[in-house]
Amino acid sequence: MNQTNPILLPYDTPHGAYPFDRIDIEHYREAFAEALKIKRAEVDAIINNPEPPTFDNTILALERCGDAMERVSGIFFNLLHAHANDELMQISEEIIPQMSELSTYIILNEALFERIHSVYQERESLGLDEEEQRLLQNCYEGFAESGATLPEVQKQRLRELSQELSRSGLLFGQNTLKDQKRYRLYLSDESEVKGMPESSLLMAREAAEREGHPTGWLFDLSAPSYFPFMQHCPVGERRREMYLAKMAIGAAGDEYDNREHIRSLVNGRLEEAQLLGYETFAHLALHKRMAKHPSAVYELLDKLLDAYKPVAEREIEQVRRFALERGVETELQSWDWSYWAEQYKQAYYELDDELLRPYFELSRVIEAVLGLATQLYGLGFEERGDIPVYHPDVKVFEVKDEDGSYLGLLYTDFFPREGKQSGAWMNNLQEQYHLESGEDHRPHIVLVMNFTPPTAERPSLLTVGEVHTFLHEFGHALHGLLSQCRFSSLSGTGVARDFVELPSQIMENWLSEPEWLTSFARHYQSGEAIPSEYIDRMQRARHFLVGYAACRQLSFGYLDMAWHTLREPLGEALDVRAFEDEAWHKALVLPPASEGAIMSTSFGHIFSGGYSAGYYGYKWAEVLDADAFSLFKQHGIFSREVAQRFRREILSQGDKREAMDLYESFRGAKPSIDALLRRDGILPLEA
CATH class of the missing domain: 1.10.1370.10 (Neurolysin, domain 3)
Structure with missing residues (x-):
């Protein structure tokens, strides 16, 4: 084990949080090299175990190996999407093929599959509980359905395909991010922005100033800039220009x-x-x-x-x-x-985002969304300022159950910036699982959004759509935080792709309920509760x-x-x-x-x-x-x-x-x- 790399050393931070403040770019390359070596050795130890294969020495051992890899992957791949730069992208291009190569070495290893198959054949007599049976079933099927039983020629082709697909997927995402970043639309004629929301104009004005324009407005293809522009810009030709730029991302015929x-x-x-x-x-x-x-x-x-x-x-x-x-x-x-x-x-x-936006100030929305989890599940959230973060915008909450027991950490990253992909998502920085010692390894979850940022003149005021997005991603976070599984491969959001959106989408329903809305929606300046007339309009427009x-x-x-x-x-x-x-x-x-x-x-x-x-x-x-x-x-x-x-x-x-x-x-x-x-x-x- 590397004795100086902070990613791989034991963490002395609260709840074992990532020590973002000690990690430099080069640490990732070193940590991946070490983690790949460690995981390969752990897998080889399972393959070469002279003892007959059992659930513990084969299936469970395979499930538990790769801790170092999980550490470095958990931190690196979140940053690659949320806070990327050219150096991180370069490292990803180097290490993803290496990770893919190790993955195919494992999944197509004949000796390893023989051990798994041996345990699987004896499954009815092993006295496994339901969760152990599920782990064994998934493990066996994962290998069998990934080509473990194929002839060597076909296995080799699968290895090559794994590398090719990994690289193509990586480059697709990088091209999209780079191509989106390079488009800007500068407007100086006031008539072209007439009627646009004040919040959008403030953001565009600040963007123009950052780019060296003393006057005018600068728009880009990020969600907080693009969507209000398309909804409110009165000039059809400008909307056309913006729309075609958005729809040409990744299709310009150049290096992207x-x-x-x-x-x-x-x-x-x-x-x-x-x-x-x-x-x-x-x-x-x-x-x-x-x-x-x-x-x-x-x-x-x-x-x-x-x-x-x-x-x-x-x-x-x-x-x-x-x-x-x-x-x-x-x-x-x-x-x-x-x-x-x-x-x-x-x-x-008689309804638009700008009419409602003043009632959805971000800090109040955070309090309301977390409070909804308290009402429903008895959860408690305490912001922790002593836990390192990867960007000053990021906040961390310690999450506890109703009985005071610790459930996990929730990181929030709300605003767009250079190097951050568009959209919104939830990631696991650390998975949940129970160790054989009885220790409950609790999850660390990050929510990444691209909400309307604050300006020099006003705080972050959200659209109704952004509140929907927050509730949606928070539903994913609850799925991770409330997980109670013995094995990380079965825990949290690691479910069928067409089931994983249920916990997220169900949370959106509360935004349509006046009883919840009236509990928190207040004007950010006056403190006035959202007028009942506005809620009535929202209800009438619900099916719009x-x-x-x-x-x-x-x-x-x-x-x-x-x-x-x-x-x-x-x-x-x-x-x-x-x-x-x-x-x-x-x-x-x-x-x-x-x-x-x-x-x-x-x-x-x-x-x-x-x-x-x-x-x-x-x-x-x-x-x-x-x-x-x-x-x-x-x-x-x-x-x-x-x-x-x-x-x-x-x-x-x-x-x-x-x-x-x-x-x-x-x-x-x-x-x-x-x-x-x-x-x-x-x-x-x-x-």
Whole structure:
């Protein structure tokens, strides 16, 4: 063990938190080199153990090895997405192939698989409990379904594919980040920003000053800049310019172009699946998820499309008529839609983000969201200023259970900055598991967002959409923090991809409940409670564009499945735009975007973010969360009884049992789409 590298030394920080304040860039390269060596030695010790294979000396030993690797990976890969620089990216390009090589060495090792297979064959006589059986089953299937039983020639090809896919996924993500960062739109004419939100203009004014412009406004493609611009900029040509820049990320034909990486990823995944005996990559990816088979995914997408598309078409026509009445003579284009939808909402619902934003000051929202977890689960949160962080914006909370016992650490990182990917996500810095000694290894969770930052004149004031995002990611955090599993590979969010969004999406429901809203939403200056009239408007607008939003999500699901149900590799003459048009045409309710507008080249969810053949999971989980929340509605939205049941049967369970079994244990029945259709106003509410 390296005696000087702070990543690998024992941590003397509170709760063993990462010593960010002692870590330099070069420590990562050193730590990875050491961790790779250690894990290889630990695996070799299992392989070469002269004792007959047992659950403890093979399955459990494999589960417990790699602690050093988990340490350095936990910290490094979060920073690679949340606080990257060129040096970190360079290290990632060096170490990811090495990690992939070690992974394939392990998963395709014949001697190791023989030991695992030997234990698996004796499983009925080993006296294993349910969680041990699940670990053994997952371990065996993970090896068998990754090619452990294949001839050596095919194993070698899988090793090569693993390296190729790792590199292509990494470069896809890096290209997306770099390409997005380089676009700026500078405006100096006041008429072009007339009517834009004050918060957006303040942020754009400060951005312009940082770039050396004494006057004017500077906009970019990050979420807090881009989305308000598209909703409020009164000049169609400027919206078009911004929209086409967004839709050209990764498709400019230069060093950041991602089309070749798409070909490599799609073809490599297909080849991998077919080597393993599956028709397509989707068949491989889905067989261990709730959906099990592509046909179940298409059945859900089609059923929801049938329900939502007629609603979406009516919504589109309403907004079109509204724009026509205000002098728009041409067909609404993709870059017009957000602007005119926002104008319609303001006119008919007297509601816009800027009207509500002053009531959602970030510090009050944090207090409310954490307080909701206190109401439901009895959790306590204490901010800790003595725990090191990787950026001054990051805060750390110590989380305790109702009885005062320690549950974990929660890091929050709310604002966009250079080197931070767009979007929002939850990561595990440290996993939860129980050691054989009885010690409970508690999780360290980080929530990363890109919320509207504070300015010199006002604090961070969130849109309703940003509050939704916070609740969503906080649901993932609860899934990690409340985990009670013996094995890290089964703990927290390590569940089926189409189940993992249930704990996150169910949390969003509380934002639509006036009883919760009125408990915290106060004007950041006057302290005045949010007016009941505003809440009434929010309730009336709750179903605004619900059909359009659903069809948009469904179109992404169809596109994902189209890439991953291909049965033949993509040829050299790949036209990504034509592929997209074919893949999602039946879900589109707006005219196709202009020439040059491509989504796939920046679709990080499916090409670098783990959602390949899995984007449908958002809608799948919506069905689950609407059905699950209906139980809260029946018993009271703050029902401790229902909350504790949700914690006991779902949040604490990780992947100890099949996801559908966990859901049925909580709900008492299989999920139905009717609750979702009622929530969205497609079906009438039950009497």
